[in-house]
Amino acid sequence: MAETHKPPEDFTLRMRRYDPESGDAPYWDEHTVKLEPHRSVLEGILQAKARFDGSIAIRCSCRAAICGSCGVRINGEPGLACHTHLDHASQATADGVIEIEPMGNMPVIKDLIVDMDVHWSKIQRVTPWLINKEPVPEREYIVARESMVDITQSMACIQCGACVSDCLSMEVDPDFIGPAALAKAYRFVGDPRDDQAQERLVDLAQDPAGIYDCTHCFKCVEACPKGVNPMGQIMRLRRRAGSDYHINDDNNGYRHEHAFVDNIKRNGLLHEADLLPDSYGGKFHPRAVPELLSSLPAITKAVARGKVTPRKALLHEHKADKHVRAYFDTIDAREERFELNLYISGYDEDSQSNDADAATPISAGDDGTPSAPGSSSQGVASEGTGSDTVEG
Numbered sequence: 145m146a147e148t149h150k151p152p153e154d155f156t157l158r159m160r161r162y163d164p165e166s167g168d169a170p171y172w173d174e175h176t177v178k179l180e181p182h183r184s185v186l187e188g189i190l191q192a193k194a195r196f197d198g199s200i201a202i203r204c205s206c207r208a209a210i211c212g213s214c215g216v217r218i219n220g221e222p223g224l225a226c227h228t229h230l231d232h233a234s235q236a237t238a239d240g241v242i243e244i245e246p247m248g249n250m251p252v253i254k255d256l257i258v259d260m261d262v263h264w265s266k267i268q269r270v271t272p273w274l275i276n277k278e279p280v281p282e283r284e285y286i287v288a289r290e291s292m293v294d295i296t297q298s299m300a301c302i303q304c305g306a307c308v309s310d311c312l313s314m315e316v317d318p319d320f321i322g323p324a325a326l327a328k329a330y331r332f333v334g335d336p337r338d339d340q341a342q343e344r345l346v347d348l349a350q351d352p353a354g355i356y357d358c359t360h361c362f363k364c365v366e367a368c369p370k371g372v373n374p375m376g377q378i379m380r381l382r383r384r385a386g387s388d389y390h391i392n393d394d395n396n397g398y399r400h401e402h403a404f405v406d407n408i409k410r411n412g413l414l415h416e417a418d419l420l421p422d423s424y425g426g427k428f429h430p431r432a433v434p435e436l437l438s439s440l441p442a443i444t445k446a447v448a449r450g451k452v453t454p455r456k457a458l459l460h461e462h463k464a465d466k467h468v469r470a471y472f473d474t475i476d477a478r479e480e481r482f483e484l485n486l487y488i489s490g491y492d493e494d495s496q497s498n499d500a501d502a503a504t505p506i507s508a509g510d511d512g513t514p515s516a517p518g519s520s521s522q523g524v525a526s527e528g529t530g531s532d533t534v535e536g
């Protein structure tokens with residue numbers, strides 16, 4: 145049945161205006177536009193520009209969530225103006241007014257336009273092209289379908305910068321390579337035609353602003369309008385670096401991850417007091433001493449507030465129950481790790497026998513871990529956010 149559209153309604157847009165060249169401070173500017181509710185916030189901005197103030201600056205091109213140029217913050221959240229309905233944006237606020245600001249972590253050029261050079265320089269940083277293996281085949285590379293499925297999610301990026309806008313690590317450390325560029329890095333690390341996977345991983349692990357500079361805040365996962373799951377791609381880079389190439393980096397990322405896993409294995413729940421010293425090889429390891437000394441102010445505060453006691457920190461018993469240990473034993477006993485790409489779903493037209501699998505993109509095995517559905521992975525990319533790993 146054909147969709148019936150509602151008649152035009154009034155929507156009030158409150159836009160952040162700023163022209164650095166004017167010397168004036170940023171200010172809020174309000175306009176009311178009249179459009180059908182399913183129209184986009186971008187269309188609202190363009191109507192305000194056409195009818196009320198031609199000086200409103202916004203960057204856009206495709207108007208179809210493809211070119212990535214209309215990234216802004218809408219009601220405080222990063223996203224694409226052309227991919228956000230006016231009615232949804234309006235309903236999300238208490239007073240119905242849609243608030244539009246430029247993206248964060250990048251300097252404002254004018255109004256809603258930011259300088260994307262910050263983003264592009266980080267993309268350049270990860271060598272965003274294939275360094276092919278030699279010899280180059282006479283006709284074409286033949287690669288396993290699973291390998292390409294694995295990198296499809298990172299290939300969906302449209303370089304809009306929404307993830308960069310709200311990356312908390314980048315806010316603290318502007319040098320952090322960041323979610324979009326690291327997702328791009330996985331696109332080549334995971335490509336079996338690339339000859340430099342190990343070199344790329346050593347570089348990204350050893351860089352203090354590299355893969356171990358991400359704090360798992362999930363903000364980039366929520367922000368991405370194309371389901372790229374940048375944090376998931378960073379975790380894949382870490383798994384490749386740590387588990388496949390055993391890159392023991394100078395940033396302590398590799399040792400910290402292993403200390404974390406061992407900590408859970410021994411205690412069932414994370415025992416924070418052990419984590420830092422274990423990451424440096426144990427409480428009495430020479431590497432741990434300077435770290436513990438530099439953490440003394442935080443430790444003193446925690447003791448003063450009763451969050452930790454010296455007895456608890458030093459003499460607690462390790463008490464992971466047998467179920468937790470059983471999980472680790474099951475995982476450790478497996479010979480191969482599968483990277484499951486839940487971004488991909490659909491039907492394999494080549495094989496009727498796979499139809500049943502394809503209808504269920506992911507399923508739980510007898511042991512409770514997800515199992516990949518036959519060759520459904522060849523199907524159509526959908527805008528999911530998931531990608532996951534199981535040891536299998």
Ligand code: SF4
Binds near residue numbers: 364
């Ligand atoms: S998960 Fe990592 S990369 Fe993503 S926004 Fe948070 S800190 Fe940045």
Ligand code: SF4
Binds near residue numbers: 305372
């Ligand atoms: S990963 Fe997503 S949010 Fe980040 S630049 Fe690419 S499409 Fe935009």
Ligand code: FES
Binds near residue numbers: 204208214
């Ligand atoms: S205008 Fe192209 S993504 Fe919005």
